[in-house]
Amino acid sequence: MEQTGPYLECHRPVGGNRSTKRDLVVDVFLRQEGHLSADDLVELIKKEDQRISRATVYRTLQWMVDAEIARKVDFGEGRFRFEHSYRHPRHFHLICKSCNQLFEFLSSDIEVLIEEVTAAQRFATSQSVLQIYGTCEACRTGCQPIAGTVTTELVFARDALRIAIATERSGLAFYSRAASITRDKRGRQVFRRLADEEREHLSRLEKRYKEVLAQDPQLEDRPPFLFFKGAADGLFAVGAEELSQGVDAKQAFMIGIKCERGSHRFFKRYGERFEDSEGKQIFLEFAEDEREHLELLIREYRALTRRSPSKRASARRSPRRANA
Amino acid sequence: MEQTGPYLECHRPVGGNRSTKRDLVVDVFLRQEGHLSADDLVELIKKEDQRISRATVYRTLQWMVDAEIARKVDFGEGRFRFEHSYRHPRHFHLICKSCNQLFEFLSSDIEVLIEEVTAAQRFATSQSVLQIYGTCEACRTGCQPIAGTVTTELVFARDALRIAIATERSGLAFYSRAASITRDKRGRQVFRRLADEEREHLSRLEKRYKEVLAQDPQLEDRPPFLFFKGAADGLFAVGAEELSQGVDAKQAFMIGIKCERGSHRFFKRYGERFEDSEGKQIFLEFAEDEREHLELLIREYRALTRRSPSKRASARRSPRRANA
DNA sequence: ATAGATGCAAACCCTTTGCACATTA
DNA sequence: TAATGTGCAAAGGGTTTGCATCTAT
Numbered sequence: 096m097e098q099t100g101p102y103l104e105c106h107r108p109v110g111g112n113r114s115t116k117r118d119l120v121v122d123v124f125l126r127q128e129g130h131l132s133a134d135d136l137v138e139l140i141k142k143e144d145q146r147i148s149r150a151t152v153y154r155t156l157q158w159m160v161d162a163e164i165a166r167k168v169d170f171g172e173g174r175f176r177f178e179h180s181y182r183h184p185r186h187f188h189l190i191c192k193s194c195n196q197l198f199e200f201l202s203s204d205i206e207v208l209i210e211e212v213t214a215a216q217r218f219a220t221s222q223s224v225l226q227i228y229g230t231c232e233a234c235r236t237g238c239q240p241i242a243g244t245v246t247t248e249l250v251f252a253r254d255a256l257r258i259a260i261a262t263e264r265s266g267l268a269f270y271s272r273a274a275s276i277t278r279d280k281r282g283r284q285v286f287r288r289l290a291d292e293e294r295e296h297l298s299r300l301e302k303r304y305k306e307v308l309a310q311d312p313q314l315e316d317r318p319p320f321l322f323f324k325g326a327a328d329g330l331f332a333v334g335a336e337e338l339s340q341g342v343d344a345k346q347a348f349m350i351g352i353k354c355e356r357g358s359h360r361f362f363k364r365y366g367e368r369f370e371d372s373e374g375k376q377i378f379l380e381f382a383e384d385e386r387e388h389l390e391l392l393i394r395e396y397r398a399l400t401r402r403s404p405s406k407r408a409s410a411r412r413s414p415r416r417a418n419a
Numbered sequence: 420m421e422q423t424g425p426y427l428e429c430h431r432p433v434g435g436n437r438s439t440k441r442d443l444v445v446d447v448f449l450r451q452e453g454h455l456s457a458d459d460l461v462e463l464i465k466k467e468d469q470r471i472s473r474a475t476v477y478r479t480l481q482w483m484v485d486a487e488i489a490r491k492v493d494f495g496e497g498r499f500r501f502e503h504s505y506r507h508p509r510h511f512h513l514i515c516k517s518c519n520q521l522f523e524f525l526s527s528d529i530e531v532l533i534e535e536v537t538a539a540q541r542f543a544t545s546q547s548v549l550q551i552y553g554t555c556e557a558c559r560t561g562c563q564p565i566a567g568t569v570t571t572e573l574v575f576a577r578d579a580l581r582i583a584i585a586t587e588r589s590g591l592a593f594y595s596r597a598a599s600i601t602r603d604k605r606g607r608q609v610f611r612r613l614a615d616e617e618r619e620h621l622s623r624l625e626k627r628y629k630e631v632l633a634q635d636p637q638l639e640d641r642p643p644f645l646f647f648k649g650a651a652d653g654l655f656a657v658g659a660e661e662l663s664q665g666v667d668a669k670q671a672f673m674i675g676i677k678c679e680r681g682s683h684r685f686f687k688r689y690g691e692r693f694e695d696s697e698g699k700q701i702f703l704e705f706a707e708d709e710r711e712h713l714e715l716l717i718r719e720y721r722a723l724t725r726r727s728p729s730k731r732a733s734a735r736r737s738p739r740r741a742n743a
Numbered sequence: 744a745t746a747g748a749t750g751c752a753a754a755c756c757c758t759t760t761g762c763a764c765a766t767t768a
Numbered sequence: 769t770a771a772t773g774t775g776c777a778a779a780g781g782g783t784t785t786g787c788a789t790c791t792a793t
Contacts (some may be wrong), residue, residue, distance in 0.1 A: 117748075132590040133782075133783080149750090149783090156721045157784095171548075173782070174731065198542070208528050208648075209549075215526070216555075216556065218551070221553045222551075223549070224495075224552070224636075228545050229542050229545045319540070339476040369769080404524055441773075458757085473775090474758095474777095475756065478774085618751075
């Protein structure tokens with residue numbers, strides 16, 4: 096955290112006076128990385144200004160929570176902890192009861208399921224808390240964990256890229272295969288074109304991945320933060336498997352549409368969630384690519400359907416295989 | 420809760436003295452349904468015995484938590500609440516910030532994903548807390564929720580049956596279709612047999628469902644408690660879709676195995692989680708049925724493979740369709 | 744001058760604990 | 769009698785609040 100000033104400015108409430116003390120509290124808070132208790136923060140602030148009251152810290156924390164600069168988290172310790180939301184999206188927690196270390200993660204899949212459950216109950220969610228208590232690997236095995244705290248931001252960028260790359264890879268495999276299977280000429284062209292685009296994206300992403308890794312020698316070994324099953328083993332991989340069971344061009348388009356839609360949603364969701372950062376950029380660019388593919392596929396699918404209206408009948412008449 | 424005595428007896432710690440006060444606290448606690456704060460419990464107990472100390476209640480609550488009669492839950496209110504675990508398995512919570520009502524649910528899918536995340540981090544989980552805060556339907560729309568508290572047990576039995584029925588239905592559809600598609604004679608026989616069994620299970624389950632519904636006129640309208648995507652739209656439904664894309668007998672067996680394995684796991688997991696109850700029984704019976712099917716399918720699959728060893732080649736030579 | 748921020752200490756709330764007394768095996 | 773449970777009151781901790789004071793507009 097280099098510059099908290101500008102961030103603070105744009106969050107200052109309209110009616111409020113400016114105040115040196117509050118600014119100090121906010122500034123010290125934003126410079127921290129972990130999950131601080133009110134007391135931790137008082138300690139830290141006392142180092143820079145002896146004359147500060149506990150009450151001010153509590154009041155400022157409440158103010159920050161209201162301003163959405165901070166989030167109040169409850170780990171069941173009998174007191175609250177606070178984490179700032181600057182460049183730090185909502186996430187879930189793994190909590191080691193033995194060393195009290197916290198591990199953060201985000202699972203798109205879990206979030207989607209939570210949305211499904213709340214939708215079924217017609218419940219309007221404002222916040223989801225998922226905390227997993229247990230023992231971390233370091234405590235169980237005695238091995239030391241990777242030292243040094245790294246901004247979530249870098250890990251997020253890493254995971255964003257990993258997921259993007261995995262998606263591109265399986266997308267590439269899918270479109271290559273679809274191109275080789277499809278007998279319809281125009282369909283084949285479309286799949287080829289998409290495969291070429293995926294190939295190009297892929298090399299771009301891999302270059303970027305190397306750049307991100309260069310920023311922290313241990314980055315590659317750090318535990319994953321972002322979980323998304325759709326990336327490697329879901330979506331396109333499932334799509335590719337479906338292909339190998341023999342489908343025609345229209346079915347291939349539909350599978351492609353399903354896959355692109357799924358990954359578009361994913362990348363958009365998480366791209367929007369982060370403040371301006373490497374990972375955000377990657378995700379939003381990527382979401383855009385996927386959206387373009389999606390539109391192309393839909394357009395082509397429609398064109399194809401117009402050319403041979405009864406999809407079901409034609410599919411039955413001509414099931415295709417790779418070597419058909 | 421009719422009889423807490425026997426349950427209490429078998430949980431009494433070996434070294435401990437018997438004590439009227441503690442028995443009273445435990446008894447009152449077990450008679451409640453909701454999530455009580457220590458204070459709520461003190462109030463309730465004061466009605467039956469004026470001469471009881473707050474400290475005793477706290478101490479007994481701690482004792483119950485240790486004895487796993489009660490679970491201490493933290494809803495971030497600054498105090499703990501307690502729920503008894505008697506006929507009441509671990510679950511997740513939806514919490515309405517407006518009316519403070521709690522809705523409980525269990526999602527097999529979320530639990531599986533949590534396990535995947537923790538496995539990736541090599542984290543040994545002891546407890547997962549998922550709390551979703553927001554506004555419930557009644558508070559948003561002004562409509563009154565369904566009145567009357569019902570034991571989770573009955574809702575669990577209802578959901579157990581619903582899931583079992585949905586699974587049987589799609590299983591039946593799958594096996595019927597598989598039987599009509601399969602050209603291999605023995606394979607066809609196996610699928611027919613499985614379809615017949617599913618049909619029989621189905622009618623048994625539907626009868627039971629009616630019986631359960633009869634126990635509470637509003638039971639059918641109560642919000643769902645148990646979520647499992649594999650039941651209706653997952654597993655067999657996906658399997659059936661795969662079938663319609665043209666597969667041979669072996670592939671059909673493999674799909675069947677995948678489906679049976681998934682639902683067997685699900686039913687076993689939740690069957691074991693509940694204390695002796697209607698729902699538990701349904702689930703365990705059902706898990707057993709699925710296991711038998713699973714074994715049959717595996718046996719037949721092996722037999723079939725022995726008869727025509729090169730699966731891939733044969734699949735390629737003879738892709739089948741319903742009317743092939 | 745006035746609204747808002749701050750410091751201090753007290754109050755609050757939930758929970759735990761020390762200790763004398765009561766109860767049970 | 770020895771071990772354990774109970775009541776009371778006090779202490780503990782985290783957090784909030786009332787009020788006088790201070791500080792920016």
